[in-house]
Amino acid sequence: MPRTGRRPGPGGTREKILAAARSRFGQEGYDGTTIRGIAAGAGVDPALVPHYFGSKEGVFLAAVEFPVDPAEFVPRLLAPGIDGLGERLVIFFLETWDSPSGASLLGLIRSVVSSELAADLMREFVTREVLGRLAEAIKLDHPQLRAGLVATQLVGLAMLRYVIKVESLSSASRGELARWIGPTIQHYLTDPAVTASRRSTARRRR
Amino acid sequence: MPRTGRRPGPGGTREKILAAARSRFGQEGYDGTTIRGIAAGAGVDPALVPHYFGSKEGVFLAAVEFPVDPAEFVPRLLAPGIDGLGERLVIFFLETWDSPSGASLLGLIRSVVSSELAADLMREFVTREVLGRLAEAIKLDHPQLRAGLVATQLVGLAMLRYVIKVESLSSASRGELARWIGPTIQHYLTDPAVTASRRSTARRRR
Structure with a gap:
């Protein structure tokens, strides 16, 4: 150049x-x-x-105006240990959406859903920088799969609470949502049963 | 269908x-x-x-080219009883997405995310015809909340598997996903602990 x-x-x-x-x-x-x-x-x-x-x-x-830095928040959420990580993740996720930064997250979801290019870009970023860091930190089997399952639950929560705005979820407090959904996240991150079927049955790698 | x-x-x-x-x-x-x-x-x-x-x-x-009829599929999935309902819901949901009808579901998600009017419309429809039927059928406490939590998990699964296409989820079989995510759905639908915090705070079962 x-x-x-x-x-x-x-x-x-x-x-x-x-x-x-x-x-x-x-x-x-x-x-x-x-x-x-x-x-x-x-x-x-x-x-x-x-x-x-x-x-x-x-x-x-x-x-892309991504409002939080995974290099900062992943270690911070993990610092107190694995116990309670599910609830901490839910609270942090909701606090980010409920802050002024929530608007840029909504913009990102819109781009990802309307453009395959944006979806590819976000997948690579989230896989490497968010799920990858989380996967590395939990030191359990099938970390990418566990992190992916966590992502299904958090992205779905955002869709129902902030995009579709179903009343039972949009009216709930962050603490309530953390109590309802935190145990699911914790289960996906840490329960050996989650990935048991990958060890015992026919596997697919790719 | x-x-x-x-x-x-x-x-x-x-x-x-x-x-x-x-x-x-x-x-x-x-x-x-x-x-x-x-x-x-x-x-x-x-x-x-x-x-x-x-x-x-x-x-x-x-x-709106909605590919399935809740008046038909909700009773059918519930017919064998509550046991295993979570896994049946996941399999049915994935079968619909993996069928030629998946394209119209993707179109619906795109409309809902890009237009508040479409989001309002879909919320009313899903609340009344899908979540409402499910809520009525399970006959448990806080049925709308339970059905809403189920929706977060299913919509998030669709987002990660079919829109963002994260490899660990897009490469998994329907049976694997049902084993990983079915228990979460079952828990949201039936576990008294899920809604315990609405009756008395600071209770945790899991």
């Missing part, structure tokens, strides 16, 4: 990187996008991307 | 009724729409609507 003599002003560089990142992530997916590629698209030195955003994950979070 | 409606009548009466129904349901919601209103919109005798579609629910199912 040829460099021009003019460098973007300090205020414009960040925006140029974000615009290039949106374009690259949209075309190449999460896994296929590199910091170098984003920098080339923005016409800036590759060192500026980590300077502004820390990492590829950081650029992504800013580009 | 039998589709509601009879063969097209002379002059496209059936199509006129469907077009009027889509317009009315979209404007007035499910609860606010009447057979008389649909007939007026189509410019036909009100007796023709039940003649072609049986009921308001029947016109709705045909108008």
